[in-house]
Amino acid sequence: MKVLFVEDDLLLGDGVETALRREGHQVTWLTEGESVLEHVEQGQAEAVILDLGLPGIDGMEVLRRIRAAHDIPVLILTARDSLEDRIQGLDAGADDYVLKPFDVDELQARLRAISRRQGGRTQPSIRVGPLHIDHARHEVSWKDRLVKLSRREYTLLHELAQHPGQVFTRPHLEKLLYGCSDEIESNALEVHIHHLRKKLDSNLIVTLRGIGYRLDDTIE
Amino acid sequence: MKVLFVEDDLLLGDGVETALRREGHQVTWLTEGESVLEHVEQGQAEAVILDLGLPGIDGMEVLRRIRAAHDIPVLILTARDSLEDRIQGLDAGADDYVLKPFDVDELQARLRAISRRQGGRTQPSIRVGPLHIDHARHEVSWKDRLVKLSRREYTLLHELAQHPGQVFTRPHLEKLLYGCSDEIESNALEVHIHHLRKKLDSNLIVTLRGIGYRLDDTIE
DNA sequence: AAAAAACTTAACGATGTCGTCATGGGCACC
DNA sequence: GGTGCCCATGACGACATCGTTAAGTTTTTT
Numbered sequence: 001m002k003v004l005f006v007e008d009d010l011l012l013g014d015g016v017e018t019a020l021r022r023e024g025h026q027v028t029w030l031t032e033g034e035s036v037l038e039h040v041e042q043g044q045a046e047a048v049i050l051d052l053g054l055p056g057i058d059g060m061e062v063l064r065r066i067r068a069a070h071d072i073p074v075l076i077l078t079a080r081d082s083l084e085d086r087i088q089g090l091d092a093g094a095d096d097y098v099l100k101p102f103d104v105d106e107l108q109a110r111l112r113a114i115s116r117r118q119g120g121r122t123q124p125s126i127r128v129g130p131l132h133i134d135h136a137r138h139e140v141s142w143k144d145r146l147v148k149l150s151r152r153e154y155t156l157l158h159e160l161a162q163h164p165g166q167v168f169t170r171p172h173l174e175k176l177l178y179g180c181s182d183e184i185e186s187n188a189l190e191v192h193i194h195h196l197r198k199k200l201d202s203n204l205i206v207t208l209r210g211i212g213y214r215l216d217d218t219i220e
Numbered sequence: 221m222k223v224l225f226v227e228d229d230l231l232l233g234d235g236v237e238t239a240l241r242r243e244g245h246q247v248t249w250l251t252e253g254e255s256v257l258e259h260v261e262q263g264q265a266e267a268v269i270l271d272l273g274l275p276g277i278d279g280m281e282v283l284r285r286i287r288a289a290h291d292i293p294v295l296i297l298t299a300r301d302s303l304e305d306r307i308q309g310l311d312a313g314a315d316d317y318v319l320k321p322f323d324v325d326e327l328q329a330r331l332r333a334i335s336r337r338q339g340g341r342t343q344p345s346i347r348v349g350p351l352h353i354d355h356a357r358h359e360v361s362w363k364d365r366l367v368k369l370s371r372r373e374y375t376l377l378h379e380l381a382q383h384p385g386q387v388f389t390r391p392h393l394e395k396l397l398y399g400c401s402d403e404i405e406s407n408a409l410e411v412h413i414h415h416l417r418k419k420l421d422s423n424l425i426v427t428l429r430g431i432g433y434r435l436d437d438t439i440e
Numbered sequence: 441a442a443a444a445a446a447c448t449t450a451a452c453g454a455t456g457t458c459g460t461c462a463t464g465g466g467c468a469c470c
Numbered sequence: 471g472g473t474g475c476c477c478a479t480g481a482c483g484a485c486a487t488c489g490t491t492a493a494g495t496t497t498t499t500t
Binding site for chain 1 (some may be wrong): 478
Protein backbone atom coordinates (compact mmCIF):
# COMPACT_ATOMS: atom_id res chain seq x y z
CA MET A 1 0.00 0.00 0.00
CA LYS A 2 1.17 3.50 -0.77
CA VAL A 3 1.58 5.27 2.53
CA LEU A 4 2.27 8.97 2.98
CA PHE A 5 4.18 9.40 6.20
CA VAL A 6 4.58 12.85 7.71
CA GLU A 7 7.00 13.12 10.62
CA ASP A 8 9.65 15.68 11.40
CA ASP A 9 11.67 13.65 13.88
CA LEU A 10 14.43 12.16 11.76
CA LEU A 11 15.38 9.31 14.05
CA LEU A 12 11.84 8.14 14.71
CA GLY A 13 10.85 8.73 11.11
CA ASP A 14 13.67 6.62 9.77
CA GLY A 15 12.77 3.72 12.00
CA VAL A 16 9.12 3.81 11.11
CA GLU A 17 9.82 4.16 7.42
CA THR A 18 12.03 1.12 7.48
CA ALA A 19 9.43 -0.86 9.38
CA LEU A 20 6.69 0.11 6.98
CA ARG A 21 8.78 -0.78 3.96
CA ARG A 22 9.67 -4.08 5.48
CA GLU A 23 5.98 -4.79 5.75
CA GLY A 24 5.74 -4.28 2.02
CA HIS A 25 4.41 -0.75 1.89
CA GLN A 26 5.49 1.88 -0.56
CA VAL A 27 6.38 4.78 1.69
CA THR A 28 6.76 8.47 0.97
CA TRP A 29 8.22 10.24 3.94
CA LEU A 30 7.79 13.98 4.33
CA THR A 31 9.45 15.92 7.13
CA GLU A 32 7.20 18.91 6.74
CA GLY A 33 3.51 19.40 6.11
CA GLU A 34 3.50 21.81 3.21
CA SER A 35 3.32 19.33 0.36
CA VAL A 36 1.05 16.80 1.98
CA LEU A 37 -2.06 17.94 0.19
CA GLU A 38 -0.20 18.03 -3.08
CA HIS A 39 0.79 14.39 -2.72
CA VAL A 40 -2.69 13.34 -1.76
CA GLU A 41 -4.20 15.16 -4.68
CA GLN A 42 -1.84 13.49 -7.09
CA GLY A 43 -3.11 10.19 -5.88
CA GLN A 44 0.29 9.36 -4.45
CA ALA A 45 -1.15 7.89 -1.27
CA GLU A 46 -3.66 5.35 -0.16
CA ALA A 47 -3.23 6.14 3.50
CA VAL A 48 -1.68 8.96 5.51
CA ILE A 49 0.16 8.78 8.78
CA LEU A 50 0.28 12.30 10.12
CA ASP A 51 2.21 13.68 13.05
CA LEU A 52 0.12 16.43 14.54
CA GLY A 53 3.07 17.99 16.32
CA LEU A 54 4.77 19.38 13.27
CA PRO A 55 6.66 22.61 13.78
CA GLY A 56 5.54 25.69 11.91
CA ILE A 57 2.31 24.28 10.60
CA ASP A 58 -1.00 23.26 12.05
CA GLY A 59 -1.31 19.54 11.58
CA MET A 60 -4.96 19.71 12.43
CA GLU A 61 -5.54 22.11 9.58
CA VAL A 62 -3.76 19.78 7.18
CA LEU A 63 -5.97 16.97 8.39
CA ARG A 64 -9.12 19.00 7.82
CA ARG A 65 -8.07 19.91 4.31
CA ILE A 66 -7.35 16.32 3.44
CA ARG A 67 -10.69 15.24 4.80
CA ALA A 68 -12.52 18.05 3.06
CA ALA A 69 -11.74 16.70 -0.37
CA HIS A 70 -10.52 13.13 -0.11
CA ASP A 71 -11.73 9.80 1.09
CA ILE A 72 -8.46 8.46 2.33
CA PRO A 73 -7.65 6.87 5.68
CA VAL A 74 -5.69 9.12 7.99
CA LEU A 75 -3.93 7.96 11.12
CA ILE A 76 -2.62 10.63 13.44
CA LEU A 77 0.33 10.49 15.78
CA THR A 78 -0.01 12.53 18.92
CA ALA A 79 1.66 12.97 22.27
CA ARG A 80 0.28 11.02 25.14
CA ASP A 81 -0.77 13.98 27.20
CA SER A 82 -2.64 15.96 24.58
CA LEU A 83 -6.08 14.54 25.11
CA GLU A 84 -7.66 17.50 23.38
CA ASP A 85 -5.69 16.86 20.22
CA ARG A 86 -6.87 13.32 20.08
CA ILE A 87 -10.50 14.20 20.35
CA GLN A 88 -10.16 17.09 17.95
CA GLY A 89 -8.27 14.88 15.55
CA LEU A 90 -10.94 12.26 15.48
CA ASP A 91 -13.58 14.92 15.05
CA ALA A 92 -11.61 16.45 12.20
CA GLY A 93 -11.91 13.12 10.47
CA ALA A 94 -8.91 11.07 11.48
CA ASP A 95 -9.64 7.38 11.29
CA ASP A 96 -7.50 6.52 14.24
CA TYR A 97 -4.80 7.86 16.48
CA VAL A 98 -1.68 6.38 17.98
CA LEU A 99 -0.04 7.77 21.05
CA LYS A 100 3.64 8.59 21.15
CA PRO A 101 5.73 6.79 22.07
CA PHE A 102 4.22 3.89 20.21
CA ASP A 103 4.98 0.36 19.26
CA VAL A 104 5.68 0.00 15.55
CA ASP A 105 3.73 -3.21 15.42
CA GLU A 106 0.68 -1.52 16.77
CA LEU A 107 1.06 1.22 14.21
CA GLN A 108 1.11 -1.41 11.52
CA ALA A 109 -1.93 -3.14 12.94
CA ARG A 110 -3.91 0.06 13.05
CA LEU A 111 -2.80 0.96 9.57
CA ARG A 112 -4.13 -2.36 8.37
CA ALA A 113 -7.34 -1.82 10.29
CA ILE A 114 -8.11 1.60 8.88
CA SER A 115 -7.18 0.75 5.33
CA ARG A 116 -9.32 -2.34 5.45
CA ARG A 117 -12.20 -0.33 6.74
CA GLN A 118 -12.11 2.14 3.89
CA GLY A 119 -15.44 2.47 2.17
CA GLY A 120 -17.25 1.95 5.44
CA ARG A 121 -17.35 -1.80 5.18
CA THR A 122 -15.03 -4.30 6.71
CA GLN A 123 -15.11 -6.16 3.42
CA PRO A 124 -11.54 -6.50 2.29
CA SER A 125 -12.70 -8.05 -0.94
CA ILE A 126 -13.58 -6.46 -4.24
CA ARG A 127 -16.28 -7.54 -6.66
CA VAL A 128 -16.67 -6.40 -10.25
CA GLY A 129 -19.24 -8.54 -12.00
CA PRO A 130 -17.89 -12.09 -12.11
CA LEU A 131 -14.53 -10.95 -10.82
CA HIS A 132 -13.77 -11.37 -7.15
CA ILE A 133 -10.58 -10.28 -5.44
CA ASP A 134 -9.94 -11.24 -1.86
CA HIS A 135 -7.04 -9.08 -0.86
CA ALA A 136 -6.51 -10.65 2.53
CA ARG A 137 -6.12 -14.06 0.96
CA HIS A 138 -4.45 -12.68 -2.09
CA GLU A 139 -6.85 -14.73 -4.16
CA VAL A 140 -8.70 -14.00 -7.37
CA SER A 141 -11.71 -15.81 -8.76
CA TRP A 142 -13.52 -15.48 -12.04
CA LYS A 143 -17.06 -16.81 -12.12
CA ASP A 144 -16.42 -18.55 -8.80
CA ARG A 145 -13.42 -20.36 -10.19
CA LEU A 146 -10.11 -19.72 -8.49
CA VAL A 147 -7.47 -18.30 -10.81
CA LYS A 148 -3.76 -18.35 -10.11
CA LEU A 149 -2.05 -15.05 -10.79
CA SER A 150 1.61 -14.12 -10.56
CA ARG A 151 2.66 -11.21 -8.40
CA ARG A 152 2.76 -8.63 -11.16
CA GLU A 153 -0.51 -9.82 -12.61
CA TYR A 154 -2.17 -9.57 -9.25
CA THR A 155 -0.77 -6.12 -8.53
CA LEU A 156 -2.00 -4.89 -11.87
CA LEU A 157 -5.47 -6.34 -11.58
CA HIS A 158 -5.85 -5.17 -8.03
CA GLU A 159 -4.99 -1.64 -9.04
CA LEU A 160 -7.46 -1.65 -11.91
CA ALA A 161 -10.15 -3.10 -9.69
CA GLN A 162 -9.63 -0.34 -7.17
CA HIS A 163 -11.64 1.93 -9.44
CA PRO A 164 -13.54 -0.17 -11.96
CA GLY A 165 -14.32 1.66 -15.17
CA GLN A 166 -11.77 4.33 -14.51
CA VAL A 167 -8.83 4.71 -16.84
CA PHE A 168 -5.34 4.07 -15.54
CA THR A 169 -2.63 5.58 -17.68
CA ARG A 170 0.28 3.50 -18.86
CA PRO A 171 2.84 5.55 -16.94
CA HIS A 172 0.77 5.09 -13.82
CA LEU A 173 0.61 1.33 -14.18
CA GLU A 174 4.26 1.07 -15.11
CA LYS A 175 5.27 3.04 -12.08
CA LEU A 176 3.08 0.78 -10.00
CA LEU A 177 4.96 -2.27 -11.16
CA TYR A 178 8.45 -0.92 -11.41
CA GLY A 179 8.52 1.80 -8.81
CA CYS A 180 10.03 5.16 -9.46
CA SER A 181 12.96 3.61 -11.24
CA ASP A 182 13.75 4.51 -14.80
CA GLU A 183 11.17 3.77 -17.38
CA ILE A 184 11.61 0.40 -18.95
CA GLU A 185 11.81 0.17 -22.70
CA SER A 186 9.74 -2.86 -23.41
CA ASN A 187 6.17 -3.93 -23.66
CA ALA A 188 6.20 -5.69 -20.33
CA LEU A 189 2.98 -4.03 -19.26
CA GLU A 190 1.21 -5.20 -22.39
CA VAL A 191 2.43 -8.71 -21.79
CA HIS A 192 1.04 -8.77 -18.28
CA ILE A 193 -2.27 -7.41 -19.51
CA HIS A 194 -2.27 -10.12 -22.10
CA HIS A 195 -1.75 -12.81 -19.49
CA LEU A 196 -4.55 -11.42 -17.38
CA ARG A 197 -6.91 -11.49 -20.32
CA LYS A 198 -5.96 -15.05 -21.05
CA LYS A 199 -6.49 -16.20 -17.49
CA LEU A 200 -9.70 -14.25 -16.94
CA ASP A 201 -11.72 -12.88 -19.81
CA SER A 202 -10.38 -11.17 -22.91
CA ASN A 203 -13.04 -8.47 -22.57
CA LEU A 204 -12.45 -7.68 -18.93
CA ILE A 205 -9.65 -5.21 -19.52
CA VAL A 206 -10.34 -2.53 -22.08
CA THR A 207 -7.56 -0.87 -24.04
CA LEU A 208 -7.64 2.86 -24.65
CA ARG A 209 -5.22 3.44 -27.46
CA GLY A 210 -2.53 5.91 -26.55
CA ILE A 211 -3.89 6.33 -23.03
CA GLY A 212 -3.97 3.22 -20.92
CA TYR A 213 -6.30 0.54 -19.64
CA ARG A 214 -9.44 0.19 -17.57
CA LEU A 215 -11.59 -2.54 -16.13
CA ASP A 216 -14.95 -3.03 -17.82
CA ASP A 217 -17.36 -2.68 -14.94
CA THR A 218 -20.42 -3.35 -17.08
CA ILE A 219 -19.29 -6.85 -17.83
CA GLU A 220 -21.97 -9.40 -17.21
CA MET B 221 -9.73 -14.52 26.23
CA LYS B 222 -12.80 -14.17 28.39
CA VAL B 223 -14.57 -11.03 27.25
CA LEU B 224 -17.50 -9.39 28.97
CA PHE B 225 -19.52 -7.60 26.33
CA VAL B 226 -22.21 -5.13 27.38
CA GLU B 227 -24.48 -3.88 24.60
CA ASP B 228 -28.24 -3.41 24.46
CA ASP B 229 -28.66 -3.29 20.70
CA LEU B 230 -29.56 -6.88 19.80
CA LEU B 231 -28.63 -6.75 16.13
CA LEU B 232 -25.27 -5.10 16.63
CA GLY B 233 -24.56 -7.18 19.69
CA ASP B 234 -25.18 -10.42 17.89
CA GLY B 235 -22.80 -9.52 15.11
CA VAL B 236 -20.04 -8.47 17.44
CA GLU B 237 -20.47 -11.51 19.63
CA THR B 238 -20.12 -13.80 16.64
CA ALA B 239 -17.05 -11.96 15.45
CA LEU B 240 -15.42 -12.13 18.84
CA ARG B 241 -16.11 -15.83 19.16
CA ARG B 242 -14.69 -16.41 15.73
CA GLU B 243 -11.50 -14.79 16.93
CA GLY B 244 -11.37 -17.41 19.67
CA HIS B 245 -12.71 -15.39 22.55
CA GLN B 246 -15.03 -16.67 25.20
CA VAL B 247 -17.80 -14.10 25.21
CA THR B 248 -20.39 -13.23 27.81
CA TRP B 249 -22.94 -10.87 26.36
CA LEU B 250 -25.06 -8.76 28.68
CA THR B 251 -27.84 -6.55 27.38
CA GLU B 252 -28.05 -4.53 30.55
CA GLY B 253 -25.55 -3.10 32.96
CA GLU B 254 -26.81 -4.33 36.30
CA SER B 255 -24.79 -7.50 36.61
CA VAL B 256 -21.56 -6.26 35.06
CA LEU B 257 -19.78 -5.72 38.34
CA GLU B 258 -20.95 -9.07 39.56
CA HIS B 259 -19.39 -10.82 36.60
CA VAL B 260 -16.17 -8.91 36.94
CA GLU B 261 -15.92 -9.72 40.62
CA GLN B 262 -16.44 -13.39 39.99
CA GLY B 263 -13.44 -13.29 37.70
CA GLN B 264 -15.63 -14.08 34.74
CA ALA B 265 -13.86 -11.60 32.51
CA GLU B 266 -10.38 -10.69 31.40
CA ALA B 267 -11.56 -7.68 29.44
CA VAL B 268 -14.72 -5.61 29.22
CA ILE B 269 -16.32 -3.99 26.21
CA LEU B 270 -18.82 -1.51 27.53
CA ASP B 271 -21.45 0.47 25.69
CA LEU B 272 -21.83 3.78 27.48
CA GLY B 273 -25.22 4.44 25.92
CA LEU B 274 -27.12 1.89 27.94
CA PRO B 275 -30.71 2.79 28.77
CA GLY B 276 -31.71 3.14 32.37
CA ILE B 277 -28.23 3.04 33.83
CA ASP B 278 -25.20 5.25 33.89
CA GLY B 279 -22.48 3.47 31.95
CA MET B 280 -19.93 5.91 33.24
CA GLU B 281 -20.75 4.96 36.79
CA VAL B 282 -20.32 1.29 35.96
CA LEU B 283 -16.96 2.08 34.45
CA ARG B 284 -15.82 3.95 37.56
CA ARG B 285 -16.87 1.11 39.81
CA ILE B 286 -15.00 -1.42 37.73
CA ARG B 287 -11.91 0.74 37.75
CA ALA B 288 -12.18 1.42 41.44
CA ALA B 289 -11.61 -2.17 42.37
CA HIS B 290 -10.24 -4.08 39.40
CA ASP B 291 -7.29 -3.98 37.12
CA ILE B 292 -8.98 -5.15 33.98
CA PRO B 293 -8.86 -3.61 30.51
CA VAL B 294 -12.01 -1.73 29.60
CA LEU B 295 -12.90 -0.60 26.12
CA ILE B 296 -15.87 1.73 25.78
CA LEU B 297 -18.24 2.13 22.88
CA THR B 298 -19.63 5.57 22.35
CA ALA B 299 -21.48 7.60 19.76
CA ARG B 300 -19.44 9.82 17.51
CA ASP B 301 -21.03 13.03 18.67
CA SER B 302 -20.75 12.63 22.42
CA LEU B 303 -17.45 14.38 22.95
CA GLU B 304 -18.03 14.73 26.65
CA ASP B 305 -18.52 11.02 27.10
CA ARG B 306 -15.26 10.22 25.45
CA ILE B 307 -13.21 12.56 27.56
CA GLN B 308 -14.96 11.49 30.71
CA GLY B 309 -14.57 7.88 29.71
CA LEU B 310 -10.85 8.09 29.31
CA ASP B 311 -10.58 10.06 32.51
CA ALA B 312 -12.64 7.47 34.32
CA GLY B 313 -10.06 4.89 33.36
CA ALA B 314 -11.15 3.39 30.09
CA ASP B 315 -8.17 1.97 28.23
CA ASP B 316 -9.51 2.95 24.86
CA TYR B 317 -12.73 3.87 23.14
CA VAL B 318 -14.29 2.99 19.83
CA LEU B 319 -16.76 5.24 18.07
CA LYS B 320 -20.06 3.94 16.79
CA PRO B 321 -20.53 2.90 14.11
CA PHE B 322 -17.35 0.90 14.17
CA ASP B 323 -15.62 -1.80 12.27
CA VAL B 324 -15.52 -5.16 14.00
CA ASP B 325 -11.94 -5.74 12.94
CA GLU B 326 -10.88 -2.55 14.55
CA LEU B 327 -12.66 -3.50 17.72
CA GLN B 328 -10.71 -6.73 17.71
CA ALA B 329 -7.46 -4.92 17.10
CA ARG B 330 -8.07 -2.54 19.96
CA LEU B 331 -9.10 -5.36 22.20
CA ARG B 332 -5.84 -7.11 21.46
CA ALA B 333 -3.96 -3.89 22.01
CA ILE B 334 -5.37 -3.16 25.43
CA SER B 335 -5.12 -6.71 26.65
CA ARG B 336 -1.53 -6.87 25.51
CA ARG B 337 -0.79 -3.66 27.33
CA GLN B 338 -2.19 -5.30 30.40
CA GLY B 339 0.23 -8.15 30.07
CA GLY B 340 -2.79 -10.31 29.56
CA ARG B 341 -2.86 -13.62 27.85
CA THR B 342 -4.16 -14.15 24.39
CA GLN B 343 -6.95 -16.46 23.42
CA PRO B 344 -6.56 -19.91 24.84
CA SER B 345 -7.38 -22.08 21.90
CA ILE B 346 -7.46 -21.92 18.14
CA ARG B 347 -9.02 -24.39 15.76
CA VAL B 348 -8.56 -24.55 12.01
CA GLY B 349 -9.99 -27.75 10.62
CA PRO B 350 -7.95 -30.63 12.05
CA LEU B 351 -5.46 -28.23 13.55
CA HIS B 352 -5.76 -27.32 17.19
CA ILE B 353 -3.53 -24.91 19.03
CA ASP B 354 -3.79 -24.59 22.76
CA HIS B 355 -1.89 -21.45 23.50
CA ALA B 356 -2.15 -21.78 27.25
CA ARG B 357 -0.56 -25.21 27.14
CA HIS B 358 1.65 -24.31 24.22
CA GLU B 359 0.50 -27.46 22.54
CA VAL B 360 -0.44 -28.29 18.99
CA SER B 361 -2.44 -31.23 17.72
CA TRP B 362 -3.21 -32.44 14.24
CA LYS B 363 -6.23 -34.70 13.89
CA ASP B 364 -6.26 -35.12 17.67
CA ARG B 365 -2.69 -36.33 17.72
CA LEU B 366 -0.26 -34.25 19.70
CA VAL B 367 2.62 -32.87 17.66
CA LYS B 368 5.84 -31.60 19.13
CA LEU B 369 6.95 -28.28 17.69
CA SER B 370 10.07 -26.30 18.35
CA ARG B 371 9.85 -22.72 19.50
CA ARG B 372 10.25 -21.13 16.08
CA GLU B 373 7.88 -23.58 14.50
CA TYR B 374 5.27 -22.87 17.11
CA THR B 375 5.64 -19.10 16.83
CA LEU B 376 5.26 -19.31 13.09
CA LEU B 377 2.24 -21.56 13.14
CA HIS B 378 0.58 -19.58 15.87
CA GLU B 379 0.93 -16.39 13.88
CA LEU B 380 -0.48 -17.96 10.75
CA ALA B 381 -3.36 -19.43 12.74
CA GLN B 382 -4.22 -16.02 14.14
CA HIS B 383 -5.88 -15.27 10.82
CA PRO B 384 -6.46 -18.48 8.91
CA GLY B 385 -6.59 -17.94 5.18
CA GLN B 386 -4.98 -14.55 5.31
CA VAL B 387 -1.66 -13.95 3.71
CA PHE B 388 1.31 -13.13 5.88
CA THR B 389 4.16 -11.50 4.04
CA ARG B 390 7.64 -12.88 4.32
CA PRO B 391 8.97 -9.70 5.88
CA HIS B 392 6.24 -9.91 8.48
CA LEU B 393 7.05 -13.48 9.41
CA GLU B 394 10.79 -12.88 9.41
CA LYS B 395 10.37 -9.97 11.71
CA LEU B 396 8.22 -12.13 13.92
CA LEU B 397 11.00 -14.67 14.30
CA TYR B 398 14.04 -12.46 14.28
CA GLY B 399 12.80 -9.20 15.71
CA CYS B 400 13.65 -5.83 14.32
CA SER B 401 17.21 -6.82 13.63
CA ASP B 402 18.60 -6.49 10.18
CA GLU B 403 17.24 -8.61 7.45
CA ILE B 404 18.55 -12.10 7.58
CA GLU B 405 20.02 -13.38 4.41
CA SER B 406 19.25 -17.04 4.63
CA ASN B 407 16.32 -19.27 3.98
CA ALA B 408 15.63 -20.00 7.62
CA LEU B 409 11.97 -19.12 7.23
CA GLU B 410 11.55 -21.61 4.42
CA VAL B 411 13.25 -24.29 6.45
CA HIS B 412 10.90 -23.78 9.35
CA ILE B 413 7.92 -23.87 7.02
CA HIS B 414 9.28 -27.08 5.62
CA HIS B 415 9.51 -28.63 9.06
CA LEU B 416 5.96 -27.59 9.88
CA ARG B 417 4.69 -29.18 6.70
CA LYS B 418 6.53 -32.36 7.50
CA LYS B 419 5.17 -32.56 11.04
CA LEU B 420 1.61 -31.58 10.14
CA ASP B 421 0.32 -31.73 6.61
CA SER B 422 2.15 -30.65 3.49
CA ASN B 423 -0.99 -28.88 2.25
CA LEU B 424 -1.74 -26.95 5.41
CA ILE B 425 0.54 -24.04 4.61
CA VAL B 426 0.11 -22.50 1.20
CA THR B 427 2.94 -20.66 -0.54
CA LEU B 428 2.28 -17.48 -2.45
CA ARG B 429 5.32 -16.94 -4.57
CA GLY B 430 6.89 -13.58 -4.08
CA ILE B 431 4.40 -12.69 -1.34
CA GLY B 432 4.39 -14.97 1.65
CA TYR B 433 2.45 -17.80 3.23
CA ARG B 434 -1.02 -18.50 4.54
CA LEU B 435 -2.88 -21.24 6.33
CA ASP B 436 -5.37 -23.16 4.24
CA ASP B 437 -8.54 -22.83 6.27
CA THR B 438 -10.58 -24.90 3.84
CA ILE B 439 -8.58 -27.99 4.62
CA GLU B 440 -10.73 -30.98 5.44
C1' DA C 441 30.79 -32.87 30.20
C1' DA C 442 28.33 -35.42 26.95
C1' DA C 443 24.23 -35.90 24.28
C1' DA C 444 20.21 -34.22 22.16
C1' DA C 445 17.58 -30.82 20.26
C1' DA C 446 17.05 -26.57 17.90
C1' DC C 447 18.74 -23.44 14.89
C1' DT C 448 21.37 -21.23 11.07
C1' DT C 449 23.63 -21.42 6.95
C1' DA C 450 24.89 -23.21 2.56
C1' DA C 451 24.17 -25.61 -1.69
C1' DC C 452 21.54 -27.01 -5.53
C1' DG C 453 17.81 -28.46 -8.35
C1' DA C 454 13.03 -27.54 -9.73
C1' DT C 455 9.86 -24.51 -10.99
C1' DG C 456 7.76 -20.06 -11.62
C1' DT C 457 8.21 -15.46 -13.07
C1' DC C 458 9.72 -11.67 -15.74
C1' DG C 459 11.63 -8.79 -19.30
C1' DT C 460 12.65 -8.83 -23.98
C1' DC C 461 12.11 -9.55 -28.75
C1' DA C 462 10.04 -10.67 -33.22
C1' DT C 463 6.15 -10.77 -35.66
C1' DG C 464 1.65 -9.86 -37.02
C1' DG C 465 -2.83 -7.45 -36.52
C1' DG C 466 -5.78 -3.62 -36.19
C1' DC C 467 -6.97 1.11 -35.50
C1' DA C 468 -6.64 6.02 -36.91
C1' DC C 469 -5.71 9.50 -39.68
C1' DC C 470 -5.04 11.21 -43.88
C1' DG D 471 -7.01 2.23 -49.36
C1' DG D 472 -2.45 3.19 -47.84
C1' DT D 473 0.73 4.17 -44.13
C1' DG D 474 2.37 4.62 -39.74
C1' DC D 475 1.75 3.63 -35.04
C1' DC D 476 0.25 1.25 -31.24
C1' DC D 477 -0.97 -2.97 -29.38
C1' DA D 478 -1.50 -8.27 -29.14
C1' DT D 479 0.61 -12.54 -29.15
C1' DG D 480 3.75 -16.34 -28.60
C1' DA D 481 8.36 -17.80 -27.57
C1' DC D 482 12.54 -17.79 -25.09
C1' DG D 483 16.37 -17.07 -22.07
C1' DA D 484 17.71 -14.89 -17.72
C1' DC D 485 16.71 -14.71 -13.30
C1' DA D 486 14.35 -15.18 -8.73
C1' DT D 487 12.05 -17.83 -5.53
C1' DC D 488 11.21 -21.85 -3.13
C1' DG D 489 11.86 -26.82 -1.42
C1' DT D 490 14.83 -29.96 0.14
C1' DT D 491 18.85 -31.95 2.08
C1' DA D 492 22.81 -31.72 4.71
C1' DA D 493 26.42 -29.91 7.42
C1' DG D 494 27.86 -27.04 11.03
C1' DT D 495 26.87 -24.11 15.20
C1' DT D 496 24.48 -22.84 19.29
C1' DT D 497 21.51 -23.87 23.07
C1' DT D 498 19.35 -26.90 26.21
C1' DT D 499 18.92 -31.19 28.55
C1' DT D 500 20.67 -35.08 30.87
